Amino acid sequence: MQITVTVNGVTYTHDVEPRLLLVHYLRDVLNLTGTHIGCDTSQCGACTVLLNGKAVKSCTLFAVQADGAEITTIEGLARDGQLHPVQEGFWEKHGLQCGYCTPGMIMTAVDFLQRNPNPTEEEIRHAIEGNLCRCTGYQNIVRAIQYAAEKMRSGS
């Protein structure tokens, strides 16, 4: 089936098999390998991307479901060489060790901060329940998101 999607501002049209998962379309067809495959069972969130602005697990969507949609992956967050505030937060607060969960963690945080610009620590922890990190114990991930929230609120 033919699909047309806009990924990080670029429009693509491809003929895909209906069973092709969105994550495989992004990684294997578009070569956007920043989106990771972790558990492949809808639990770990490593494959999270934004579908029309909302965080979704791209291992649990067929590419055909995204036909006509705007998708943002981790590769599409930085603007003109400037990291997105959430990316900067992970850098500044050491929000990663191995980095495997990081792209998904960041995409979830981007969606979350759009809807809750001034979250409590508890709200941040609830928001990232669908993203598993086996290295950090989440402390610095929470700090990274707090850093980003502050930076985005101050508008700098």
Add this chain to the structure above:
Amino acid sequence: MYPSTFTYYRAGSVQEALKLLVENPDAKLLAGGHSLIPAMKLRLASPSALIDISRVPELAGIRDAGDRIVIGATTRYDDIQRSELVRQVLPILPEAIDVIGDLQVRNMGTIGGSLAHADPAADLPAVVLALGAELKAVGPDGERTIPADQFFVDLFTTALQPNEILTEISFPKPPARTGMSYQKFANPASGYAVVGAAAVVTLGEDGKVAAVRVGVTGAGPYAVRRQNVEQALVGQEPTAAAIEAASQLASEGMTFNSDIFASDEYRAHLTRVFVKRALTRAVERARG
């Protein structure tokens, strides 16, 4: 993981989806896909065709229908959570949805998908039972309305016929002095309900229980109402002692699931405890 091959259809209307269902008896309806696609990837389900109903306009949305609130079957959890109308009139829905899956799952999952799938550990079945919802289904022979009490039939089994589509869920607006609450003991790994209890309590002007409905999920093969608890409370002053006594009945006459995480005996205990918590919170809220 790849599922088996299938033909993908995108329905533009309910009528088109019904026609496709008749032509493809082995097909599955796809809405949010967050139960179906994981099952297909594990090859627990291998439908020959998927009929995507997520873009059928008349199936999605929340509307105020006078004395009822009507939610389309493919309305996503996130849209229900964000609805000011739902938050004000049916606050138990956002309360329960907030503990379903995770943020990403709530962005995709749909109310009708969850109800039609009838996972024994899903949260919303208990809530629609407690709210006394009605579920509307459309089939080749027309439309019918199924009360929530008759909808959940067995493990992953509902009153829906294979050629029917769940189109909307209609909730009566609760009267004044009504409080509601969903309380859940979540599996720490999956987040699914080991036991979840929903209670909707209406108090009379005298402060006594005028009406009460209790639904329980997770405990047994399918979600059930607990009429024995309700009958014990109606007409009573909802004191802590009265709620405690009624909640003790919650596990009577039920079949309990038993698995590696929780034995049947433990689930029976949790049922009594969480029915009590849901009733207690609902009464607090009814008092305002």
